[in-house]
Amino acid sequence: MTAPLSPGFVNGEVSFWYRSLGVPAPGEPLGGDLQADVAVVGAGYTGLWTAYYLKKADPSLRVVVLEKQFAGFGASGRNGGWLTGALAGSPERYAKTHGRDGARRLQRAMFEAVDEVIRVAGEEGIDADIVKGGLLTVARGPAQDLRLREELTGQRAWGWDAADVRLLTRDEMDDRLRVAGATGATWSPHCARIQPAKLVRGLARAVRDLGVEICEQTPVTEIAPGRAVTPYGTVRADHVLRCTEGFTATIAGHHRDWLPMNSSMIVTEPLPEGVWAEIGWQGRELLGDMAHYYMYAQRTADDRIAFGGRGRPYLYGSRVDERGRTHDWTVDALWDLLVSFFPAVAGSRVEHAWSGVLGVPRDWCSAVHVDPATGLGWAGGYTGHGVTTTNLAGRTLCDLVLRRDTELTRMPWVDRRVRAWEPEPLRWLGVHSMYRLYRLADARERRGMTRTSVLARIADKITGH
Numbered sequence: 001m002t003a004p005l006s007p008g009f010v011n012g013e014v015s016f017w018y019r020s021l022g023v024p025a026p027g028e029p030l031g032g033d034l035q036a037d038v039a040v041v042g043a044g045y046t047g048l049w050t051a052y053y054l055k056k057a058d059p060s061l062r063v064v065v066l067e068k069q070f071a072g073f074g075a076s077g078r079n080g081g082w083l084t085g086a087l088a089g090s091p092e093r094y095a096k097t098h099g100r101d102g103a104r105r106l107q108r109a110m111f112e113a114v115d116e117v118i119r120v121a122g123e124e125g126i127d128a129d130i131v132k133g134g135l136l137t138v139a140r141g142p143a144q145d146l147r148l149r150e151e152l153t154g155q156r157a158w159g160w161d162a163a164d165v166r167l168l169t170r171d172e173m174d175d176r177l178r179v180a181g182a183t184g185a186t187w188s189p190h191c192a193r194i195q196p197a198k199l200v201r202g203l204a205r206a207v208r209d210l211g212v213e214i215c216e217q218t219p220v221t222e223i224a225p226g227r228a229v230t231p232y233g234t235v236r237a238d239h240v241l242r243c244t245e246g247f248t249a250t251i252a253g254h255h256r257d258w259l260p261m262n263s264s265m266i267v268t269e270p271l272p273e274g275v276w277a278e279i280g281w282q283g284r285e286l287l288g289d290m291a292h293y294y295m296y297a298q299r300t301a302d303d304r305i306a307f308g309g310r311g312r313p314y315l316y317g318s319r320v321d322e323r324g325r326t327h328d329w330t331v332d333a334l335w336d337l338l339v340s341f342f343p344a345v346a347g348s349r350v351e352h353a354w355s356g357v358l359g360v361p362r363d364w365c366s367a368v369h370v371d372p373a374t375g376l377g378w379a380g381g382y383t384g385h386g387v388t389t390t391n392l393a394g395r396t397l398c399d400l401v402l403r404r405d406t407e408l409t410r411m412p413w414v415d416r417r418v419r420a421w422e423p424e425p426l427r428w429l430g431v432h433s434m435y436r437l438y439r440l441a442d443a444r445e446r447r448g449m450t451r452t453s454v455l456a457r458i459a460d461k462i463t464g465h
């Protein structure tokens, strides 16, 4: 179905989240060579949280952030606003090096990081429309239902009890949110709704207030031990930290580190009371499903639905989109899915569509690293779970730079080594086959399969998901 677009429909222009704030006019670029203690490349959540904790720990440090566009231009200003305690990738992979206890510590730290972001936002006066309503994961149909229950069993085996995640009864589910075709749901308290651009812009302001210099319109063309090179000068620093997640493939020497995965969103116009009366959603929970080609959604502070999923998952040669323009068929596909979830929305219109890139490592698990010998460091590969993970990453990079031996620096994701993605055309073929198979698997399951389609299992094998 063709999505009904409102007269003021906008495609791209970074994201809907900047509509109320205005797309920022980029600040001044780097004014020439300078010497710093820490140079941070990229002013998304990772770079800004790192700068924040470094300055809090040692106000005398000179920290310079180099950003090729403006602070919050990347995924940090475009995401679905799930401040989620979910860990990227499978806990088994983190357990390989640090045992099950290590993986559990990392998961617990993720749960706590949700509250840490909320705490700092409160302390710094950042109003990011935060509501900690938890995460509602719905199953639609028997195969998804089975996966939901299997996932819950897995979580219990890892030691997470009903205080962390629990199955809802039909009445509890309907009390919260009425999703057409829902056959089951879990709810976890470890998730909060945010307005992503408000968080990243607020954080940039807080970091500047602490004395960090953020140089915008300043692309870094070379990262090497002791220096970050830009067209406007070179920043020399003991530590140079790469915080460019989905854009990392565009940096020389890092083309195959993390796959730039595309994610797309649409947002409706504000919905009338009658629609909310049918849907519910008074608790502002974040909403996800158990499809292979999964969706994610939030009810915004101004009563719209922001609804995301995979559009065109990956561009050949790891190209990254820049300003978020989204294909018409992706807008239509997201609209179809949204209306299938909430038929009451059918009479409203889409007001904005946008896309962005996130970073996916070959084993789908995140990592943080600082090499004490060269002073080079990085964090990322959050595979769509970066809103909270970046906070943990920022605190961890801070401790690693300051050479502190802490609970954070002993986490299993520190110094993880992962192999590179395959060269093209294998990379493109692998990712596109995976998503094609996922789409087919979802279609089969929708026709009433009671178990996970074998096609999805093949897709998982192909990409090591």
Ligand SMILES: Cc1cc2nc3c(=O)[nH]c(=O)nc-3n(C[C@H](O)[C@H](O)[C@H](O)COP(=O)(O)OP(=O)(O)OC[C@H]3O[C@@H](n4cnc5c(N)ncnc54)[C@H](O)[C@@H]3O)c2cc1C
Binding pocket: 041, 042, 043, 044, 045, 046, 047, 066, 067, 068, 069, 070, 071, 072, 073, 074, 075, 076, 077, 078, 079, 080, 081, 082, 083, 084, 218, 219, 220, 221, 243, 244, 245, 246, 247, 248, 250, 251, 262, 263, 264, 265, 296, 308, 355, 356, 357, 358, 359, 379, 380, 382, 383, 384, 385, 386, 387, 388, 389, 390
């Ligand atoms: C549409 C979408 C929805 C998402 N939804 C969620 C969600 O709901 N929950 C969740 O947890 N995660 C979500 N994510 C993922 C999450 O947003 C990211 O993982 C997170 O924001 C990454 O933050 P970052 O700072 O590492 O990277 P980014 O925010 O991408 O920032 C990187 C910055 O580096 C800059 N840069 C790049 N190259 C250079 C260079 N050469 N020189 C200087 N600067 C450079 C970029 O301009 C950019 O500002 C989503 C992502 C997308 C795209």
